[in-house]
Amino acid sequence: MKQNQDNLTLYGQTFHSRLLIGSALYPSPAIMREAITASGSEIITVSLRRQSPSEAGGEGFWQQLKSLNKTLLPNTAGCHSVKEAVTLAQMSRELFETDWLKLEVVGDDYNLQPDPLGTVEAAEQLIKLGFKVFPYCTDDLVICQRLRDVGCQVLMPWGSPIGTGRGLMNPYNLQTIRERIPELPLIVDAGIGKPSHAVQAMELGYDGILLNTAVAQAGDPVLMARAFRDAVTAGRQATLAGAMPERQTASPSTPTLGMPFWHQQ
Numbered sequence: 238m239k240q241n242q243d244n245l246t247l248y249g250q251t252f253h254s255r256l257l258i259g260s261a262l263y264p265s266p267a268i269m270r271e272a273i274t275a276s277g278s279e280i281i282t283v284s285l286r287r288q289s290p291s292e293a294g295g296e297g298f299w300q301q302l303k304s305l306n307k308t309l310l311p312n313t314a315g316c317h318s319v320k321e322a323v324t325l326a327q328m329s330r331e332l333f334e335t336d337w338l339k340l341e342v343v344g345d346d347y348n349l350q351p352d353p354l355g356t357v358e359a360a361e362q363l364i365k366l367g368f369k370v371f372p373y374c375t376d377d378l379v380i381c382q383r384l385r386d387v388g389c390q391v392l393m394p395w396g397s398p399i400g401t402g403r404g405l406m407n408p409y410n411l412q413t414i415r416e417r418i419p420e421l422p423l424i425v426d427a428g429i430g431k432p433s434h435a436v437q438a439m440e441l442g443y444d445g446i447l448l449n450t451a452v453a454q455a456g457d458p459v460l461m462a463r464a465f466r467d468a469v470t471a472g473r474q475a476t477l478a479g480a481m482p483e484r485q486t487a488s489p490s491t492p493t494l495g496m497p498f499w500h501q502q
């Protein structure tokens with residue numbers, strides 16, 4: 238497959254980049270803009286709740302965000318109930334003029350773990366209201382299947398809790414979800430701390446990565462954004478290329494055919 242044909246399609250929209258990026262926690266709106274540009278991301282998550290113009294970032298934040306001219310994916314970060322998430326989703330739809338929604342229903346404040354039951358219930362309600370839901374969920378196969386069954390056309394299981402940078406806590410779970418739900422795009426969301434984590438997720442056959450903290454809080458966010466851009470591409474290319482099988486025993490990479498001529502007397 239030619240690289241330029243390898244697009245990511247989400248709810249009927251096509252993208253070249255497989256890296257989705259958050260817009261919070263950057264040292265300044267200008268650095269956010271530069272880092273997002275360097276990441277090559279075409280989809281940016283925004284939180285109405287955490288980033289309202291009067292609170293974080295102010296006008297500069299919104300102006301920088303707007304000038305990027307990217308697809309916005311509003312999220313319901315910080316919502317703890319189905320009702321709260323549905324209400325915030327409706328406000329976001331009005332404000333951002335999009336029916337795309339990253340659904341987050343927090344179940345536990347200690348690890349910000351998504352509430353699995355609340356997420357399914359909220360997804361079902363929002364889809365009936367015409368939203369295109371991107372659910373942030375745990376790496377639980379059955380929850381992912383339920384989210385698919387209520388109409389989510391993309392799933393976003395966590396790598397590890399938001400902001401921890403611990404990478405993929407349970408690659409086996411993520412691999413099982415990939416194998417059992419081959420028909421939907423899957424994106425690993427949250428907990429990605431290093432480019433190697435992103436490569437690992439892409440090599441499991443995931444379709445994309447959503448991250449925020451690892452870039453926004455890096456020593457050099459712009460350089461880190463570029464590193465993640467390249468990591469996601471490398472992981473994707475490795476998946477398309479088909480990795481060699483792992484072996485139990487050594488196998489020479491330089492096969493020997495007979496003896497060198499000076500030994501043949």
Ligand SMILES: CC(=O)[C@@H](O)[C@H](O)COP(=O)(O)O
Pocket residue numbers: 258259260261282312314339373398399400401402426427428429447448449450451
């Ligand atoms: C930006 C966003 O939507 C976050 O809630 C997301 O889950 C990213 O998590 P990290 O900050 O751990 O990358």
